[in-house]
Amino acid sequence: MELTDKQWEKVKDLIPIPQVRAVGKGRPWRDTRPVLEGILWILRTGAPWKDLPERFPPYQTCHRRFQQWQKAGVLQQxxxxxxxxxxxxxxxDLSECFIxxxxxxxxxxxxCCGKTKKGKGTKIMAITDASGLVLSVSIHSASPHEVGLVEKVLDERFVEQLPEKLIGDKAxxxxxxxxxxxxxxxxxxxPHRSNRKSKKTQDGRKLRRYKRRWKIERFFAWLFNYRRTVVRYEYKENNFLAFVLLASIIILLKAFFHL
Incomplete structure (x- = not known):
């Protein structure tokens, strides 16, 4: 997978330049762009690192740089x-957001892995704005109920401002x-759960906003176009989160040049 020139120009200054090694020691650092595009190929196809095509830098180089960026928090930046x-x-647009x-x-x-009726897994939580732009994405054990994760997901948001309205399903x-x-x-x-016993707190006017929840469902559909996010093969949670963040970055980049 290759970045357009505009996309590369937008992110290149956000990626730290590798430190220059001492004179005469080690090989020169590979250019960042082809390394990033090699990592994106892994993200898009879901293939093992060893299957990286020869048109990209060696898979060891791409994997090593991926680990360095993950540990340094580069993708979050x-x-x-x-x-x-x-x-x-x-x-x-923070007037209404979806979770x-x-x-x-x-x-x-x-x-960061829990047991459910579907099996052992990880939960990806996300918040999008009114137009479907992702504002927060994080991973959690699949066992806890989503109600208990809302505040954590808000804390992981990418913008300082909070949503005015947060719209979710019955969960x-x-x-x-x-x-x-x-x-x-x-x-x-x-919407209220069918077994709710306490007094109802929602009315039909506000719930009309619920019909626009397809926007966050669309985000997950876009996210799962990147096969490395569909099934978690990474033992370490931070590596899986890094792939989820990387896919979200590409989705934002595409939105950036189409809005």
Whole structure:
């Protein structure tokens, strides 16, 4: 997978330049762009590192740089920079945001992995703005209920500002969560569960916003176009998160030049 020149120009300054080795020691560093494109090929195809085509730098180089970026938090810096730029140019709409989670089977287990009726896996949680731009993405054990993850997902957002309204499905119908978010200035909108016993808190007018939840479902559809995010093969949770962030970066880059 190759980046366009415009996409590369947008991210190149957000990627740190490798430190120059001592004179006469080691091989010169590979250029960053072909290394990044090699990593993106792995992300898109879901193939093992050893299957990286010869047109890219050696897979050892790409894998090593991927690990370095993951440990240094480079991918978080890139996606935060892109989200900030989009917000500053007025393309981020926080008037209504959408939250949801999706399950990924974890083939090798590892940390941040839990048991469910579907099997052992990891949950990807995300928040998008009113137009479907991703504002937060994180991974969690699949075992906890999504209601208990909302505040954590908000804390992982890429922009400083909070949503005005947060819209979710029936899984987010919770009076305690309503109160917690209200303290932050966020209005939660979610359909009531059929077995709800306490007084209803939603009316039909607000729930009309719920019909636009397809926007976050579309984000997950885009995310799963990158096969390395569909099934978790990474034992270490940070490596899997890095692939999820990298896919989100490409989705934001595409939006950046089409808005």
């Amino acid at each position: 890139i996606i935060a920079g892109l989200a900030k730029d989009l917000h500053e140019r007025g393309d981020v 949801d989670g999706t399950f990924c089977m974890a083939k090798k287990g590892g940390s 987010y119908d919770s009076d305690p969560l309503d109160e917690k978010l209200k303290e932050k200035g966020i209005e939660l909108i979610a």
